[in-house]
Amino acid sequence: MQRRTFLQGLAAAGALGSMPFGALQAMTQTGSVSVETLPKLEGDLTLYLGRGEGGLYENVLKAIEKRNPKLNLKVRRGGSAALANTIVAETKAGVKRADLFWAVDTGSIGVVTDAGAAKPLPADLTAQLKDGFQYSSWSPVTGRVRTLPYNTKRVSEQQIPDSVMALADSDLKIGWAPAYSSFQSFVTAMRILEGEAATKSWLKGINRNSKKYAGELGVVMGVERGEVDIGFANHYYTLRLKSGKPDANVALAYTNNDAGCLVNASGIVALSEGSLPANFIRYLLSTEVQAYLAREAYEIPLVQGVDQPQGLVSLSDLSPPDMDLRKLADLRPTLNMMRDVGVL
Amino acid sequence: MTTTLKRMSALVFASAMSLAVVSLAMVSSRAMANGEIGDHVNNLHAHISEYTEEVHWLESKFGSVVDAYAAKDKSLKTDALIEYWEEVEFHSAIETQFVPIYASIWQGIYGVKMAIDGGKSLSEVRKEQENLNHALWQALGAVKLAAQYQKKGLVDVVKTTEKEPTTGPEVIDDIKTRLDRVVAKYAEQLHEVATTLVHDTYLQRFEGVEGDLIAKDAALVEDLEKDFNVTLPQAISKNKGVDSVRAVVETMQTKLDRARALLVEAEKSRKDVF
Known part of the structure; x- marks a missing residue:
């Protein structure tokens, strides 16, 4: 059912024909996938990036750009809350400047989704996330x-x-x-x-x-x-x-x-329709990026199948409260x- | 005039020598300047003669205030010292190029003002005036050097929007510049602004890099945590004077140099994302 829903979504987006087989296979699984299987990113994307974690998020962005030379990624940086307010103001004014918003806290994500600026994410993408972290209008990236x-x-x-x-x-x-x-x-x-x-x-x-x-x-x-x-x-x-x-x-x-x-999370919101913003998010949920952030920043991977940082009890042994x-x-x-x- | 020129040459030379060492700091402060950002800060070379005139003018105006004090002029208002300084375009030129000397000018202005307001002896007031003039000429030297760098394309264009640092070492450079600005704001008698700047620098900058640092040198992070949250805010709130606040900042900047080296090392040893 999930696979069928996803394929219908792809057909509607007119993206099916452009997908390599590996990408299709990867995108119909749940759990983490390697970047090796993800589609190449091509085109213009503007990301609003909330500051945090020193240069680690920047390293992730550089690695994605290096792997996707046809991606023209523009990044606007600032505090998560300030960028969220900017997005809301831009949405109200009918001016869309950002395609994606990557924030260090869910509060800022909430401001953007409450304003109706978020676009729905493909079901197969949200299905990669652990139980309790699957949302239709935004994707957690890592947790704390x-x-x-x-x-x-x-x-x-x-x-x-x-x-x-x-x-x-x-x-x-x-x-x-x-x-x-x-x-x-x-x-x-x-x-x-x-x-x-x-x-x-x-x-x-x-x-x-x-x-x-x-x-x-x-x-x-x-x-x-x-x-x-x-x-x-x-x-x-x-x-x-x-x-x-x-x-x-x-x-x-x-x-x-x-x-x-x-368990709070950093998260990302797609602000534009189409496959490019969603596919960019898939890179953040890839095994490699999730493992990198766990290893270097001690963040908790929220995609299924990626090891947690050492010294932390397993997420499955914790009993966080159930809340949006x-x-x-x-x-x-x-x-x-x-x-x-x-x-x- | 000859004496003035000689003094100016000596000060400019001294400034140039010291600034050569810290030239990187000039690729910096930006954005947070009070004054308007325009051609006068992004095309310094074309304005050097105006700045030189302004420094002469300031020296003369500050001198007239002290002379009025010496003459026991009842109509003397020391706020004029601040008004003169805020009137010149040289103000934003030095503020955007070299904050530590900008702080020294404010320190000098308030040194003269408080000495007069406090009824100090004329010789004490003259000493403060001398310090202020020294800071002005040193600032002119700094701006001249910056103009040369600017002409060679070695410094970034000054913008009204702040550029976010993107790497750990860049964050440290930004923190050091912000701390210079803390001294400047303190010297400008804007103690609340200075304290807020310390707090914001800690939350918006230092917190982003301390995670990486603590694994490398926990004691250093602990030290800097204390500096950000106790030592520096207390030096400001207890009004210990510009020299004391500057000393705290300089000590912090030395520790931040060590932090920067650790972050460079950390980045080198980091595995690639893919």
């Missing part, structure tokens, strides 16, 4: 999980509650970075999952026994130094610290089925609440 880095000299794993809400009532000294965007997305998830009152009460509880840091790497390093027992941070900071300092006094704990183990990540775009009530409580 919320974790609880803890100091292994000060706390045992058994002392750590498996509910993020319970942490507000614990005696543990906690490190956090309320001004940091990933933390605010996490609180937004909590607000959506647990409600306003519970989240407000949680913020007050944590605030009583916490130390603030500017960013989440600072949180992880504060945990490692023993300034705090435990912290809130995306997983990759701890993995990177451990890779440079294997004997660092920090390990990762995870909560269970709540915002504390939310685009809802994380609803940040304003979160910020208002954090200001009300006095943590911002």
